[in-house]
Amino acid sequence: MYLEGLHLKNFRNYADLDVKFNQGVNVLLGENAQGKTNLLEAIYVLALTRSHRTANDRDLIGWQANEALVAGRVHKTNTVTPLELTFSKKGKKAKVNHLEQARLSAYVGNLNVILFAPEDLELVKGSPSVRRHFIDQEFGQMSPKYLYNAGQYRSILRQRNNYxxxxxxKQAKDLVYLGVLSDQLAAFGAEIVAARLNFLDQLAVWAQQVHKVISQEREELAFEYVNQIKAMREQSVDALYKAYQEQFERQQAKEIEQGTTLIGPHRDDLHFMVNGKNVQTFGSQGQQRTTALSVKLAEIDLMKAITGEYPVLLLDDVLSELDDARQTHLLRSIQDKVQTFLTTTSLSGIARKLINDPTIFNIASGHLSQDESVSSSDGSDSQNGDDGRETQQE
Incomplete structure (x- = not known):
């Protein structure tokens, strides 16, 4: 899978941009606050219909504009799919093959991306909500069923908490209605947990292999899924459903007293264990970085195994956060394997040696110019002009 190019209209600091990309490594080079991360964000938004940097879609619309457009063409093994998102004050519209989609869940999955940024260390060091978000976000791209179930669960959870x-x-007394909501939440919760366990079981296999290589066989990585019903991989969806039902009955008085749902996948956590110890609590910063890198690289192979296509990889200023050994493993892992977009203020010596035939875009104030002295010519020329140097429409 690769993204042929991108068209932006009034997106962040890009007034009007048309650019074609390399199928290999695309380096977005420039000083801070010039638009490198904005371009990466646009690709992420095109894939998932929302930003990883803001919960407010209006933040994506350029200054003094009423509407923003993000569009691109996704190439897979046997198909080419045009994707288009429009953001306005009234909301957003998503199109696949020029046809508007009634549900965003029907749109997500046409372009799969993996984002790796410095803040992804929070995947290891951060709160349980960070890890739950990671699971939901990544697995939602691979499984429309999971995406649907997660959406339904969130909706019922809001209703149940309100009730x-x-x-x-004492504004309501009907415990029968609470039972109905509990039953629905248990059903979707069981589906979600069963899928999570399956997803994490597969991800762990890939992550363990990567971690062993990076740690030079000195460390063993394992995942431990933590929740109130002690869910295990071998349990059926029906068994998980019954376990949730029992817990809701036991905790009913306490939940009413506190006015919130105390049980469910929205309160679960994922522990990363290195040599049998929780790396979140007892690991060194180096072990935490290696764990985060192992998990992210493992996603690439897992997405390929599940969807049949490699995802697009987005690396936002990651090289500056990694030492030489981890940089080397990262760049060797992606070379000639996945389309990659890498933002950086400067290419280090290691990166220059290890990245084969990159396309380098210099970015300044929302304008792109292709550095042809080091770029390949395999379909990376701009759509604007014949010389391929200027990719920003004025």
Whole structure:
């Protein structure tokens, strides 16, 4: 899978951009606050219909504009798919093959991306919500069913929490309705946990292999899924459903007293274990970095195994956060394997040696110019002009 190019209209600091990309490594080179991360964000948005940097879609619309457009063509083994997203104050519209999609869940999955940024260390060091978000976001790209179930779960959870607050304040008394909501939440919760366990089981296999190589066989990485019902990989969806039902019955009085749902996958966590110890708590910074890198690189192979296509890799200023050994492993892992977009203020000596035939775009104030002295010519020329140097429409 690769993204042929990108068309932006009033997206962040890009007023009007048309650019074609290399199928290999695309380096976005420039000083800070010039638009490198904005371009990476646009690719992420094109894939997932939302940003990783803001929860407010209006932030994506350029200054003094009423509407923003993000569009591109995705190449897979046997298909070429045009994708288009429009953001306005009224909301967003998503099109696949020029046809508007009634549900965003039907759109997501046409372009799969993996984002790796310095803040991804929070995957290891951060709160449980960070790890839950990681699981939901990545697996949602690979499984439309999981994406649907997760959306339904969130909707019912909001309803149940609202009703628990009404019961807490004595504004409602009907425990039968609470039981209905509990039953629905248990059903979707069981589906989500079963899928998570399956996903993590597969991801762990790839991550263990990567981690062993990076740690030079000195460390063993394992995953431990933590939740209230002690869910295990061998349990069926029906068994998980019954376990949630039992827990809701036991915790009903406490949940009404606190006015919130205390049980469910929205409270679960993922522990990373290195040589049997929780790396979040006991690991060194080097072990935490290696764990985060191992998990991210493992996703590449897992997505290929599940979807049949390699994802697009987005590396946002990651090289500056990695030592030489980890840089080397990262760049060797992606070379000639996945289309990669890498933002950086400067290419280090190691990166220059290890990246074969990159296309380098210099970025300044939302304008792109291709550095042809080091770029390949395999389909990376701009759509604007014959010389391929200027990719920003004025």
């Amino acid at each position: 628990l607050r009404q019961l807490q304040r």
